[in-house]
Amino acid sequence: MSKSSFFLVKLPVISISIFLIFFIIAAYVFPGSVIEKINFSSDKYSLSHNFLSRLGGLKAGVDESNLVSALLFNSSLMLIGATLILFYRQFKEVFIEFEDDSKTLFYARLTKPVGIIAGVLFAGIGAIPYDVHLGAHGFSAKFAFTALFFLSILHSLTIYHSKSMSNRYSFGYIVFGITLLYYIYLLFFGPKISPNINYSESDLILQVIAQKSIVFTFIISIIIQVYGFKSAIKRSSDTRLAST
Helix, strand or coil: CHHHHHHHHHHHHHHHHHHHHHHHHHHHHCCCEEEHHHCEEECCCCCCCCCHHHHHCCECCCCCECHHHHHHHHHHHHHHHHHHHHHHHCHHHHHHHCCCCHHHHHHHHHHHHHHHHHHHHHHHHHHCCCCCCHHHHHHHHHHHHHHHHHHHHHHHHHHHHCCCCCCHHHHHHHHHHHHHHHHHHHHHHCCCCCCCCCCCHHHHHHHHHHHHHHHHHHHHHHHHHHHHHHHHHHHHHHHHHHHC
């Protein structure tokens, strides 16, 4: 169980902690931004007007370097992507260790590749800053969240059918999936925010706040799942010890 405990419990906690710490530092050292289309300027990172990926840009302005912030934010985002990959590589294995039924293993088997794809796409957001290749960055962002929606469904079904984990963990992820569906709608059909498109300040604020809300909702959802796996792994280990 030590391998499952590391990839499903310890590593996510470490990675999320690093991401949050690096986010705070990156936001603190961010030199500010100017958005001429809406006549907005700030000498610091704006929670309401700057996307998270703005922290990952190599430049904050035409000639202003953002290298420190970019290194911190992009590396932490790639770490989150790698953690998702490793988490879902071990996802099916832990239910085998739990000796769960065939239906649980079926959904776990489907969940695994979708989780790995989501991890690759999240790592891609950090690996390709928006000011290096906007198209590739945007593709990674849109489809990372789309993959995450399907992942939330399959993950929830696995937990729901598992005899080793409480159904409350599946319901929590379902709520996250419903919230995520609204954000995906905003991504594809909501106000477009792009250098080549005119948009209003309210359009920008809507997309920025929605992005931050779903990212931090995702973090909370993962922490809840980690707690569920920690409890299930401990129970399974205790049962094995008691039977020996």
